[in-house]
Amino acid sequence: MFEKTTRMNFLIDIYESLLTEKQKSYVSLYYLEDLSLGEIAEEFEVSRQAVYDNIKRTEAVLENYETKLGVLQKYQEREQLIEQIEQHLTQHKQLDDGVAALLQQLKNMD
Template sequence: MLEKTMRMNALFDFYHPLLTEKQRDYLQLYYYDDYSLGEISEHFDVSRQAVYDNIRRSEEVLEAYEAKLQLDERYHRRQELYQQLRREAGATASAYFFSIIDELERTEE
C-alpha cells in the first residue's frame, strides 16, 4: 500500500492541475492527509461508496496521464542521470561542474 501511496502522490504532484476540483480534494485528503473513506464521505456529505468510486476513477485518470505524458518516468530518469554524472565526475570535476548539476536538480523541484 505504501508503494501505491507514493506513486499516487508523485502522479498527483505532476497532474493535479488537470483534475477536477472534486478529484483534487478527494485525492488530497486520501493520500496526503491520510483521511479514511468514511472521514471523506462525512466531510463532503456523500456516501463512502461515492468517495471510493471517485478516488478509483481519479487514480485511473492519473495513470492515463502518466501513460501518455510520462512526466514522472522522465523525472526519475533525469534523477538517475544526475547521480550518474556525479559518480562519473568523481574527484576530478571542478566545483563549478557540480554546481551546474545542483542547479539542474533544483529546477526539478
C-alpha cells in the first residue's frame, strides 16, 4: 500500500494539470491529504462508492499518461544515474562543493 501511495503521489504531482477538476480533487484528497473514502464522500455529498469509482478511474488515467509519456520512469532512471555520478566522484575524491551544488540542482529540477 505504501508503494502504491508513493507512486500515486508522484503521478498526481506530474500529471495533475491533465486531470479534470473533479478527478484532481478526489484523488488529491485521498492520496495527498490522506482523507478516507467516507470523509471525501461526506464532503462532496456523494456515495462512498462514487468516490471509490472516480478514484479508480483517475488512477487508470494517470497510469495511462505514464505509459504514454514515461515522465516518472525517466525521473527514476535519472535519479539513479545522478546517484552513481555522486558515488563515482566521492570515491575518486572529486566531489567538490561546486559540483555537489550543481548535482543537487539537477535533482531538485524534477
